[in-house]
Amino acid sequence: MSENVIQAIRTNVESAVLGKQETVRLAVIALLAGGHVLLEDAPGLGKTSLARALAKTLGCQFNRLQFTPDLLPSDIVGANVYRPNSGDFEFRPGPVFTNILLADEINRTTPRTQSALLEAMSEEQVSIEGETLPLPQPFLVLATQNPFEFEGTYPLPENQLDRFMVCLELGYPDRETEREVFRRHRDGEPTDALEAVTSADQITELQKQVTQVRVDDSISDYMLDVVEASRNHPELALGVSTRGALTLYRAAQAMALVEERDFVIPDDVKQLITPVLAHRIVCRGALRDGHRRRASQILTSITDNLAVPK
Template structure:
C-alpha cells in the first residue's frame, strides 16, 4: 500500500511538470503540501506563474476546485457561504461558499482586508466553517493554495500572523531561465495548456497517501535534529520570537510528506534541510517586525542556522 502512495506522488509531480516548466522545486513543494494535508503560500511578483501552479495541482486531481479572487470589497460570506431563505419551504437553508472544495485557490490573498482574510482561518486550521452558530465540515482532502504579491506592492495588506502560521510552506517561483521561457511561449500558442491537463490522482488515492505520510518513520535522532533547528530560531539574536510548537509540528509533517514524495518510507536529514527555509522563515518575528523585514534576510538567517546545527550521523 505504501507503493501506491509513492506512485500517486510521482504521478502528481510529473503531471504538474508538463505545464510548470523548470520549476521542479516548486512542484515538489506543491506535492509535499498536498501529501501533508496542509496549505501553501506562493509569494512573488505578478506574472511568473503562481496561479498556473495552483491550477496545475488542482487539475491533477479528480476532486472539486474553486478559485477565490481576493479584492478589497470581498466579504467573509463570499468565502464561507451564507443562509438563504427558501420561500417555498419557509425556512433558511445554508448555501455553501467556494471554500467547500478540495483545492481552493486564494488568488492575491493579501489584496483583501484582514477581516476577510480571517474568514479563511477556521477553514485552514479546523477543516470546517461556522455560519450562524452551525459548524459545516469541509470536504477531504482540503488544501488552500494562496498566492500573494510582495507586501511592498500598492493595495496589499499584511496577512494576520495567526493565518500565516497555518501555511506549511511559503515559496516563490522566480523568473524562468531563457530555455524554459521559450518553452512557455511555444506551448501557449493555442491556449492555456493547464486547461487541458487531465487528472492523474483520485480523492481516495490522496487520502490514502496522506495516511501513509503519517506512518512514515521519523528516527528519534532526527526528531532531536529537527527540534534543535526549531530551538535555534528561538534563541537567535536576530529573531524576537522563534518558531511555535504548531510550526514545529508542521515542519515534522512536511518532512514525512517529502520522504513519501521521494518514494521513501523514512525521513532523512536531507528532508529537514530541504524544507527548513520554506517552512520556518514565515514563522519568525525578525527584531519585532513580522513581515516588514526583508524576506531574503530572514531566509539567509535560517540557512545559517542549518549550517551551524550538528547533523546526526
C-alpha cells in the first residue's frame, strides 16, 4: 500500500515538473522523513513549480508566502489583534499554520524575519507571547532561494540552513525536455491541472513507517565515520552537527522506504550525503557562490576514503 502511494506522488509531481526525477525523489524522501526542503537555483528554472506541484499532489492545506525585504516575523507566525468591540485580543494565525508552506525566495528577507521559522521547522510549533501553539500535521517547509551573488539577497545563517533536511538544485533542462515543456504549456500551467493523490493522514502514516525501517549498526557506524571525518577535515571550518547526523539517519530510512525496502543499505547513505550534508558544513576560505560545489567535493573525497560496510 505504501509503495503505491509513494509512486503515485512521484508520478504526479513528475508530470508537471519534467526531467527532474531525482530532484522529485529527494523531495519526497524529505517529506516522508519529516524534513524540510531548500531549492536553490537561478530564477525561472522551476523551483516554485516543483513546490506547488508537490503541495497539490499531497492534498494538504497549502500556503504560499513571498519573502521580501520588508516582511516581518508577525507576517509569518501571526499576531494578537485588539478587538475594540470586546476590549480583548484575538490571535490571527499567520501562513505558517498550514501543512505545506511555500517560502518563496526566502533569502530576500532579513535574518530577523528568517529566524521566525526556526521554532516551527525544529519543533513544529510556534510560541507567541508566552503561549505555545502546535502546527498542523504533517508540516513541511518548501523554501526557494536565489543564488547568493544575485542582487537583494541575504545569505541564510548556518543555524537556518541546518533546519533543512536537503538542499536541491534543478539546473537547466536538456533541449528535448524543454521542447516538451513548450508543448505542455500550450493550454496553460500544468501544475494547475494536478489533483491530489493522497491525504494528510496518509502522509502522517508513511512518516511513522519510516521510523520502523531497520538500520544495522554497521550502517550507523558508517554514517558516524562520515560525520567524524567532516569534523576533522583540514579544509572544513565547521563539520556536520549532531542534528545533521540524525537527519542523515532519518533520510536514509526514508530512502529505503521509497525504494520498497524495510532496511537501509550503504548506497542509501552514499546517495544522500551531498544533498543532506553539503549545505551544513563550512569550507575554509571558500566564497559563498562556490561553497556548495567545494563542500560536495570534500564530502565525496571523505566517502571515497571510507570503508563501505558489507
